[in-house]
Amino acid sequence: xxxxxxxxxxxxxxxxADDERPTIIIQPVRGWFxxxxxxxxxxxxxxxxxxxxxxxxxxxxxxxGAAWAIIQPVMAMVVFTIFFGGLAxxxxxxxxxxxxxxxxxxxxxxxxxxxxxxxxxLVASAGLVRKVYFPRIMVPLATTIAGLVDFAVAFVVLIGxxxxxxxxxxxxxxxxxxxxxxxxVTAGGVGLWLSALNVQYRDVRHAAPFLxxxxxxxxxxxYPSSLLPEPWRTIFGLxxxxxxxxGFRWALLGTNPPTAxxxxxxxxxxxxxxxxxxxxxxVESKFADVI
Amino acid sequence: xxxxxxRAEGLSKDYLIHHAQTQLNNAQYRxxxxxxxxxxxxxxxxxxxxxxxxMTHSTLHAINDVSFDITHGEVVGIIGRNGAGKSTLLKVxxxxxxxxxxxxxxxxxxxxxxxxxTGFHPELSGRENVxxxxxxxxxxxxxxxxxxxxxxxxxxxxxxxxxxxxxYSSGMYVRLAFAVAAxxxxxxxxxxxxxxxxxxxxxxxxxxxxxDVGAQGRTVLFVSHSMSAIMRMCQRTILLDSGKVLxxxxxxxxxSDYLSGGSSSTAERIWDDPxxxxxxxxxxxxxxxxxxxxxxxxxxxDIRQPVSLEMxxxxxxxxxxxxxxxxxxxxxxxxxxxxxxxxxxxxxxxRPAGRWVSRAQIPGNLLAEGTHFVNVSMITNDPVIPQFHxxxxxxxxxxxxxxxxSARGDYGSQMGGVVRPMLKWENRRISTKL
Numbered sequence: 001x002x003x004x005x006x007x008x009x010x011x012x013x014x015x016x017a018d019d020e021r022p023t024i025i026i027q028p029v030r031g032w033f034x035x036x037x038x039x040x041x042x043x044x045x046x047x048x049x050x051x052x053x054x055x056x057x058x059x060x061x062x063x064x065g066a067a068w069a070i071i072q073p074v075m076a077m078v079v080f081t082i083f084f085g086g087l088a089x090x091x092x093x094x095x096x097x098x099x100x101x102x103x104x105x106x107x108x109x110x111x112x113x114x115x116x117x118x119x120x121x122l123v124a125s126a127g128l129v130r131k132v133y134f135p136r137i138m139v140p141l142a143t144t145i146a147g148l149v150d151f152a153v154a155f156v157v158l159i160g161x162x163x164x165x166x167x168x169x170x171x172x173x174x175x176x177x178x179x180x181x182x183x184x185v186t187a188g189g190v191g192l193w194l195s196a197l198n199v200q201y202r203d204v205r206h207a208a209p210f211l212x213x214x215x216x217x218x219x220x221x222x223y224p225s226s227l228l229p230e231p232w233r234t235i236f237g238l239x240x241x242x243x244x245x246x247g248f249r250w251a252l253l254g255t256n257p258p259t260a261x262x263x264x265x266x267x268x269x270x271x272x273x274x275x276x277x278x279x280x281x282x283v284e285s286k287f288a289d290v291i
Numbered sequence: 292x293x294x295x296x297x298r299a300e301g302l303s304k305d306y307l308i309h310h311a312q313t314q315l316n317n318a319q320y321r322x323x324x325x326x327x328x329x330x331x332x333x334x335x336x337x338x339x340x341x342x343x344x345x346m347t348h349s350t351l352h353a354i355n356d357v358s359f360d361i362t363h364g365e366v367v368g369i370i371g372r373n374g375a376g377k378s379t380l381l382k383v384x385x386x387x388x389x390x391x392x393x394x395x396x397x398x399x400x401x402x403x404x405x406x407x408x409t410g411f412h413p414e415l416s417g418r419e420n421v422x423x424x425x426x427x428x429x430x431x432x433x434x435x436x437x438x439x440x441x442x443x444x445x446x447x448x449x450x451x452x453x454x455x456x457x458x459y460s461s462g463m464y465v466r467l468a469f470a471v472a473a474x475x476x477x478x479x480x481x482x483x484x485x486x487x488x489x490x491x492x493x494x495x496x497x498x499x500x501x502x503d504v505g506a507q508g509r510t511v512l513f514v515s516h517s518m519s520a521i522m523r524m525c526q527r528t529i530l531l532d533s534g535k536v537l538x539x540x541x542x543x544x545x546x547s548d549y550l551s552g553g554s555s556s557t558a559e560r561i562w563d564d565p566x567x568x569x570x571x572x573x574x575x576x577x578x579x580x581x582x583x584x585x586x587x588x589x590x591x592x593d594i595r596q597p598v599s600l601e602m603x604x605x606x607x608x609x610x611x612x613x614x615x616x617x618x619x620x621x622x623x624x625x626x627x628x629x630x631x632x633x634x635x636x637x638x639x640x641x642r643p644a645g646r647w648v649s650r651a652q653i654p655g656n657l658l659a660e661g662t663h664f665v666n667v668s669m670i671t672n673d674p675v676i677p678q679f680h681x682x683x684x685x686x687x688x689x690x691x692x693x694x695x696x697s698a699r700g701d702y703g704s705q706m707g708g709v710v711r712p713m714l715k716w717e718n719r720r721i722s723t724k725l
Contacts, residue, residue, distance in 0.1 A: 024401065026302075026386060027394035049426040053412060060414040131409040132427055133386040285389035288382065289306065 029285045043135050050142030055149050069150035070157055073109045077102045084222045093224045093255055099161045103252050104221040104245040106154055107183045111241055112212045114147035114184075118191030119208045122199050126291045136284040137277070140195040144188040151180075162252070170254050179247035182262075186240040186269040192276030196283050199291050220245055225258070237264035240272065296479050296510035297361040297384065301393035303534075304379050306351045349566065353379035355534035356393070361512070363398075363478075366505040368525035368542055369514045370549055373682040376534040377514045381405060381483050384512070399478030399510070402429050406483070408468030413457035417448055417467055420456055424471045438474045445500075446470035466493060473500045479510040498524070516683070518546050518622045518662060557686040558590035565605070569679035573611050577646070578603035579667045579684040584655075594691045594698070594711065596655045600630075602667045602684075603648045610641050611671045613678075615649040618666040620683075621659070625709050656698055656713035658689045659706070 059065040077098055084090045085097030092100035121143040122129065122136065129136065162169070198204035219241040225233055236242050237258075243265020246258040354376040361367055369377050382388045384395060385403035410427040411420050421442055425435040435442075443449055446467040448459075456464055482501070502524060505511050515521050521528055521542060528545040530538040538545045549557075559580040562568030569576045582599040583589035592598045600617050616631040630651050632638070664686045669678040691697050698713045699706055 022400060024386070024397040025394060026383065026390060026397065028391060029389045045432055046426050049423050053415065053423055056419065057412055057414045127406075128410050128427065130387065131406045133403065134427065134429075288388040 029282075040135055040137070043138060046134055047138045047142055047145075050138055051146045054143055054146035058146070058149075066150075066153055069153035073102065073105045073154045074157060076105055076109070080105075080222050090223050091227065093226060093249075095167075095253055095255075096165050099158075099165050099167065099253065100224075100249070101222060102158055102161055103249050104219075106151065106158055107180070107244045107248050108216065108219060108221045108241065109154065110147055110151040111183055111187050111244070112216070113150065114144045114187035115190055115194070115212055116208050117147065118143045118187065119194030119198055119204055121191075122195045122287065123202070123205070123291065129287050129291050136287055137192070137280055140191045140280075141188060144184060144191050147187070148180075148184070158252070167253060169252055172251050172254065172257070174251075175247070176251040179244055179251060179262075182240065182247065182266060182269055183244045185273045186244065189269060189273030189276040192273070192280045196276075196280045196287075199287050200283070215239075215241065218242075224255075225261070226256075233258075234260045234264060237261035238268055240265040240269035243269075294362050295360055295396070296363045296365070296398055297359075297395065297512070298398075299357055299359050299384070299393070299395040302357045302380070302383060302390050302395055303355050303392040304353045304376075304383055304388065305391045306353055308349050308351050352534050354383065354390075354531075357531075357534070357536055358393075359529060359536065359539060361510060363510060364508045365527060366511040366513065366525045368521040368528040369512065369531060370516075370518070370521060370528055370546065371531035371537075375531040377531055378405075378483065379534075380531065381481055381512070381514060385481055397479060400429075401479040401481065402472075402475045402477035403481035404428070404472045404475075404483065405481075407465055407472065411456055411464070411468060414455055416455055417443075417452045417459070420467070421471055424468065425475075428472060428475055429477070430475060434476075442467075442470045442474050445473065445496075462493070469493075469497055473497065473504075477509065479512070480504055481512045483514045516620075516622075516624055516664075518549075520623075522546055559588045560684055569681050570605070570607075571676065571678045573606065573608050573671050573676065574613060574669045574678040575605045575607060576602065576667065576669070576679045576681055576684075577605055579665070579681065581665070581685050581687040582650075590687045592658075592687055592689050594656065594658065594660060594689050595696065597652050598655075598658075598687065598689075599650050599652050600665055600667075600685075601648060601650045602669075603646065604669060604679075606642050606644045606647055609643050612639060612673060613637075613642050614670050614672050616668050616670070617651060618668065619653075619658075620664045620666070621709055622662040622664070623709075627658075627663070627709055657710060659708050659711040660689050660691050662686060662688055 059068060062068065064071065080101050081098045085092065085101065090097075118140045121139050125139050128134075128139075194204050194208060218239050220227075220236075225236055225242060225246055228236055237260070243258070243262040246255070247262050247265075249255045250257050357376070357380060369380065371377050379388075381403065382405070383390050384397070385401075385405065387403075387405075408424070410424050412423060415423060421439065422432070422435055426432070443452060446463075446469070448463050448467050451459065451463065456467070459467070498520065501511065501513075505524065511524075513521070513525060525542045527540065528538075528542040529536055530545050530549050538548055559578070561578045562576060565575060565577075578601075580588050580601045580603075581590060581592070582601055583592060584596045584598075586599075600619075602615060602617070604615075606613065614631055616629060618629045619627040621627060632649055632651070634649075664683040666680060666682045667684045668680040670676065671678060691699060693699070693703060695701055698711045
């Protein structure tokens with residue numbers, strides 16, 4: 001042993017006394033719920049670093065960079081405006097079709113991107129899952145949250161559209177963060193389910209794009225939910241994204257408040273999210289074995 | 292209670308192994324289709340099997356009733372053949388996978404290092420990866436801030452800190468990755484074979500760093516194939532075999548037990564059960580052995596004598612050209628050479644099914660003294676399909692009787708070197724004048 005480069009550890013770095021040391025017990029997984037919030041809290045910095053990584057690498061080696069976050073929804077809006085607003089003359093509740101559509105597209109784009117990337121997030125991190133311990137739930141959660149950066153960029157365009165069409169938001173705009181949260185919870189909930197299922201059944205990767213496509217038409221992005229008569233309109237809220245999109249229009253454009261629908265959407269989103277958390281932590285101990 | 296760092300009580304981990312019977316590629320993960328087809332065929336066969344179609348299952352006890360106590364500040368080595376359960380044990384202790392039975396208690400902050408550079412992102416710069424990797428290994432941001440300069444200096448990558456690591460040479464990459472890990476300050480450090488990285492100089496640096504960690508009174512659990520590293524670093528060693536603790540005691544004792552065979556000889560290994568033997572569609576390994584000049588199995592070989600490496604295998608299908616090959620490693624993990632079957636008789640010919648034996652002879656006066664490990668491997672040629680590759684299937688010791696007629700001549704002490712060929716030396720006086 002070479003003593004030349006052996007340095008003495010400073011006193012403060014020496015291992016702590018027994019009573020201060022944390023104790024970890026490793027044993028077979030039992031019961032249906034044992035998510036430790038304390039453990040999640042201990043790893044909160046990792047969540048931050050995962051989000052930071054996802055944001056940093058998202059537009060690496062692209063020419064247009066973050067402009068993609070604008071191009072995608074704007075191009076979608078242009079196409080929808082031509083076909084649904086222009087040719088099919090779908091009602092837009094008295095609003096100019098482009099802004100009516102874009103207000104719905106904004107949370108929808110966030111949701112669809114978050115959903116597809118989250119469902120693939122664990123498999124994409126297979127190397128990590130096999131070699132390091134950390135609460136696995138951090139991976140899909142970080143991916144879901146990282147998508148908000150694109151949302152923020154695309155939101156700038158919406159402000160531009162509101163100025164252009166001279167739409168002054170009412171006080172209900174204060175509710176916007178809640179609807180955004182509803183979108184995050186929905187994307188996170190579905191993402192938790194799909195990412196965990198994807199570890200074992202890679203079918204998810206192929207099914208997710210279809211799911212998103214169908215879901216778009218089951219969500220009032222290109223049309224208003226007022227096309228449906230009651231009580232179907234409220235029942236439509238069983239799709240949580242209906243509540244999100246109608247909530248966005250209410251908060252930003254001052255359409256009629258769809259309260260019952262939003263309440264239903266919120267309940268469903270919470271059910272999906274918490275069942276997702278339960279399912280995820282039930283199967284996460286097996287991830288390293290099957291991924 | 293706890294002067295303990297780690298207490299393992301009856302730890303066991305079972306894996307359910309799926310054998311695909313009809314497809315060339317073993318299914319790594321199931322698809323819903325497999326499940327549905329499996330359930331459907333199960334119903335047809337009266338619930339005979341559940342699971343994938345054409346699959347059979349067997350249970351592998353990767354670790355089986357493993358118990359030990361490690362006290363605070365001990366540096367403990369874990370050795371055993373490949374497949375003995377070392378990696379599974381580390382995975383269970385690192386909380387990567389849950390045990391099937393038993394329990395372990397870890398007293399203190401633990402960090403595990405099963406691979407160098409886990410979580411490095413190629414698009415991020417060296418600086419960014421230090422933070423990301425540190426966080427993944429369980430460091431807090433303020434800790435990384437505090438140690439950042441030290442990490443960078445240790446890795447010797449100061450100039451390239453803001454370059455994406457995808458442009459790093461593999462040496463730089465590995466140095467940076469090890470540097471982050473080496474600056475973790477856990478109470479318990481679990482390390483798997485990460486020393487097999489970088490050049491010799493950096494390896495020495497890593498080893499010294501790890502000895503520092505041990506000297507600071509931290510507990511270290513260290514898995515390695517390098518017996519010399521184990522002997523140098525660890526006072527105590529645990530030997531695993533087929534998932535069980537075979538020996539647990541002072542390193543020199545356990546290591547010499549392991550090398551000399553202990554309960555089972557290292558010079559011969561036989562796979563009696565075809566289901567458990569390594570292999571694929573075309574060939575299946577049945578035995579590997581080391582034979583001395585008299586043709587008998589021997590694990591100690593006189594440095595002057597030739598040694599035969601032998602593999603016995605079943606050829607399961609006609610019509611393939613086979614390329615048996617073997618890989619020799621020394622106890623430092625240095626790859627000495629690979630040898631491929633070039634027997635002119637069978638080199639280009641398809642081998643009929645049956646039990647075969649292939650033998651390669653290493654001449655005397657070529658290998659150095661010490662322990663040698665042999666990987667035996669088989670591929671088919673055209674198309675190239677790997678059939679098996681068994682790491683450290685067998686091992687043997689080369690010794691020098693010091694009779695004066697080996698390559699060491701009359702020199703009696705440490706010689707070093709990975710081979711020791713007998714070379715032809717010539718001397719003549721070229722002038723009588725000085």
